[in-house]
Amino acid sequence: MKSHAATLLAEVRTFRQHHPDVRYVDLIALDIPGHFYGKRYPVDMLEKVAAGSPLKLPQNAVLLGVQGGLFKIGDYCFHDGDPDANRRLVPGTLKPVSWEAQPLGQMLITSDGTEAPIEFEPREVLAKVLERLHRKGIHPVVAFELEFYLFDKKLSDGLPQFARDPLSDDADDQPNLHIERLSRFAPVLDDMVETAKAQGIDITVITAELGPGQFEINFGHLEDGLRAADWAALFSRSTRGVALKHGYRASFMAKPYLQHPGSGMHVHVSLYDAAGNNLLAAHQQQPLRHAVAGCLELLPHCMPIFSPNHNAFRRLGGTVNAATRACWGYEDRDACVRIPESDPRNLRIEHRLASADANPYLVLAAILVGLEHGLEAAKEPIAPLNEDRNSGTDFPLEMLEAVRAMQHQPALREGLGAEFVDVYCENKRQDHLAFQQEIHAREYRWYL
Structure with missing residues (x-):
């Protein structure tokens, strides 16, 4: 060897x-x-x-x-x-x-x-979580899905413009799921896919999403969680580069338009033992319920990871398939934690809360710590949305409150590392405060 x-x-x-x-x-x-x-x-x-x-x-x-x-x-x-x-x-x-x-x-x-x-490097944080799970006989299989927008290459007064339809040269300003949009933007999308494949990334499904110029790319399932997060990170870089080459601007910004859907990072996770048995499917899926309960319990404390900036919090609520409470459900896209229909072998959770511009290493690490916490605590989750549309628990909807909720949560400090949690929370706190150190034109319009 x-x-x-x-x-x-x-x-x-x-x-x-x-x-x-x-x-x-x-x-x-x-x-x-x-x-x-x-x-x-x-x-x-x-x-x-x-x-x-x-x-x-x-x-x-x-x-x-x-x-x-x-x-x-x-x-x-x-x-x-x-x-x-x-x-x-x-x-x-x-x-x-x-x-x-x-x-x-x-x-x-x-x-x-x-x-x-x-200790606070994102890839190292995920590596430690995966190593600990492997020692416990838990082997995650992971797949990411990323949504992004295409804009015109040129901004207008600093604001994004709709991508131009290559056939009509009109703005692609109609939200739709039409397959024809994939054909109209095929040259740039095909190049994105082929470029990603050249990076070793397994691209599966491409979808024209609801927003104007919005698309979603699905990646293949991987037994290597680090490589799955690598794929998400590398795809974001190559996609921005390919878009510029074709005269567009690609962005994974969470909420570029208030009136249109935001862009999310959906993460599918299943857990197996060393023999390849799906741990979530055992005992009439009781471990699945425990894992969901753990995810929902820690979710309000992970918001600085899932919504890593001021704009990402704008994505939550008020639009299609974006929750404002920690909730779960079977085949329900309004849930933060969705259980897709599948056979026992492929039973998994789909974590839908993170924004597309979140750090994929940290998002996956936080999800896995939630699953681990749930399996060990063995608690029952709250009612799924399928049984109660009002089911759910509140989570922070602004950064400073979210940081306070994260920094002293014992299970997170143990699962992600206390040094990382302290460094990350202070980084987010300082970034948020720096963002506030500028007077927006709207303030002059309202208060001058």
Whole structure:
């Protein structure tokens, strides 16, 4: 069996053989707000890293705010000397970038699996949750679904414009689920799919969603939760790049139009034992009910993860299939936790609350901690919406309240890591306060 370094080195050399025109590779990782950061490496230097040379980036790059600034979070950023931290290459993620003007490659990097992982790095948080579940004999199978909007490439006074219909050159301003929209936007959608496949992502279903220029992409189910989250992150990056190449702007912003549906991140999760038996389906599906109860109990405390910014809270309520209370139901898209109809082998939950611009590593980690908590507490959930349309428990609908609900929740601090919870909550608190430090034109119209 090849060593880890030998496997990586073979991957880099094979890439160079297949893409001799590529001179640089972007080494990228997702920060707390869900943006990629990293370095552009000459491909010959990448061979040295694959062979075992150190790969170091500032530890605090993970802590960047939405606008890229650093916040004072404990002793991080301003009292720790801004130290470097080791990263490693993620095998199997070295792929060509086709949406840039010049030939380029990209590869994921992470601190998980290094000698001193960064406790608040999103991928490391998920890795620890998955490792703990595996030790307990629980093996998740995961699939993401992502909604996004296409806009015209040019903004109008800073505001998005409807994508232009390629056939009529009119604005695609009619919300619909018509299959013809997939045909009209086929060139850009096909390129998005083929580009994603070139990244190793398994794209399955494409849907024209309710909003004007809104689409949904489904990914295949994976036994590797880390890779499933990798797919969601990488698809978001490639989709934005492909859209620009075709004269559009693609965005996973949660609520770009108040009058049209927001964009969500739906996550399907089933749990199996080592023999491949669906744990949720055992004992007349009693574990499923316990898992749902755990998800709903922790959901109000996970809102800074599921709705990671001011705009994401706008998505909740008042539109189609967006709940304002923690609830569940069978085949019910108004529920935060939906149980799709399936046979016992494929029984799963569909978690529908997160916004499309949430961090996929953290969303999945929070969902899994909720399921784990429910299985261990073995409590019955509240009534499903199928039995009581008013069933549900309240959750925070603004960021500062959500942060307060998250920071001291014992099960979350234990399940996600106390250091991560403290860092994440302070990052969100500071981002929210920074967002408020600007007077909007509306204030002058109302109060001047």
